[in-house]
Every structure is written in structure tokens, then in C-alpha cells.
Amino acid sequence: MKKHIMVVVFIIMTAWIPFNVFADVSLGIGVGTPAAFVTTRVQLDRVTSAVLNIGFGNWSNEGMHIRPQMQFEQRQRSFQIERQYFYPYLGIAAPITLKTNPHLGVSGVLGLSYYVGDGPVEIYLEALPTLRIVRSGDVGLGLGMGASLGVRYTL
Numbered sequence: 168m169k170k171h172i173m174v175v176v177f178i179i180m181t182a183w184i185p186f187n188v189f190a191d192v193s194l195g196i197g198v199g200t201p202a203a204f205v206t207t208r209v210q211l212d213r214v215t216s217a218v219l220n221i222g223f224g225n226w227s228n229e230g231m232h233i234r235p236q237m238q239f240e241q242r243q244r245s246f247q248i249e250r251q252y253f254y255p256y257l258g259i260a261a262p263i264t265l266k267t268n269p270h271l272g273v274s275g276v277l278g279l280s281y282y283v284g285d286g287p288v289e290i291y292l293e294a295l296p297t298l299r300i301v302r303s304g305d306v307g308l309g310l311g312m313g314a315s316l317g318v319r320y321t322l
Contacts, residue, residue: 193289197222197317200262200295201232206317214240218258220315230269236260236276254280262297262313271301272311287321 193208197220204222211217220234238258245254258276274297281290295313300306 191321193319193321195289195317195319197315199293199315199317200313201234201264204232204234204315204317206319208238208319216240216256218260231265232262233265234260234262234274236274238276238278240280251281252285254282256280260295262295269301270299272297272299274298274313289319289321290317291319292316 191208191210193206195206197204197206201220201222202224204220206218206220208216208218216238218234218236218238220232220236222232223230236258237260238256240254240256245252247253256276256278258278260274260276262270262272262274264270274295276293276295278291278293282288283290293315295315297311297313299309299311
């Protein structure tokens with residue numbers, strides 16, 4: 168059943184991509200927060216991207232996780248280690264957990280991208296400090312921290 172749901176989620180994620188985007192559209196997979204997810208990124212302009220991550224399972228909470236986010240790339244702040252360029256970015260996200268224990272929050276995104284051979288494959292790492300507004304169905308504030316590691320391929 169989960170495989171069928173993942174296929175439907177993947178189709179939905181690709182259907183929301185606008186046809187007149189600025190530069191690129193990326194699709195990929197990741198692990199972290201949530202435990203496993205599919206991801207898509209649409210480049211809106213030179214520095215802004217819209218990202219949607221949808222996954223299942225978490226280390227402490229079962230259910231479906233949706234994380235829409237906006238990323239703001241800092242390409243002028245790129246740095247290199249042994250001739251390999253890394254690109255930092257900042258963003259904001261709204262993580263939502265559905266099913267067993269509903270969660271809703273606001274999250275910062277601190278990320279770092281690396282493009283393999285300056286090609287279409289991006290490897291990224293994100294830290295996700297979160298302010299939880301709804302925890303396990305109860306309204307109340309709480310702090311959390313998450314991280315994600317993923318790979319996206321630019322179409």
C-alpha cells in the first residue's frame with residue numbers, strides 16, 4: 168500500500184511544477200526528517216527556489232510528512248575545498264505531520280549543496296531548527312531539531 172501511495176505522491180509532486188520556470192526542475196530522494204522522502208525543487212529565479220518534500224515515517228512519529236519550503240541561495244558566498252565548490256542556502260519551511268500524531272510547525276532551513284562534477288546531480292545537507300506549534304494534536308509551543316541528507320537530479 169505504501170508503494171502505491173508513494174507513486175501517487177510522486178505524480179502529485181511533479182504535477183505542481185509550473186511550465187514557465189526560470190531555470191531548472193529537480194527531482195530526488197532523501198533521508199532524515201522525515202525518515203525517507205521524495206523531493207522536488209523548482210528554481211523560481213536566480214536565487215529563489217520552491218521545494219516540496221513528502222515522506223513517510225519518522226524516528227519518533229509514524230505518518231505522512233509534508234515539508235513545503237522556500238530556499239534562498241547564497242551563490243556569491245560559495246566556497247571551495249580542494250577545488251570542489253559548495254553552495255550555502257537559507258530558507259523557511261512549514262513541516263506538517265499527518266496521521267498518528269499530528270504536528271505543525273515553522274522551520275528554518277540551513278543548507279549546503281554540492282553539484283557532482285558541476286553537473287545535474289546535487290547532493291545536499293540541511294539543518295532544520297523547528298518551532299512546533301501543534302504537537303501530537305495539542306496546541307503548544309516546542310522546539311525541535313531535524314536534519315536531512317538528499318540527492319536531486321536536475322531535469
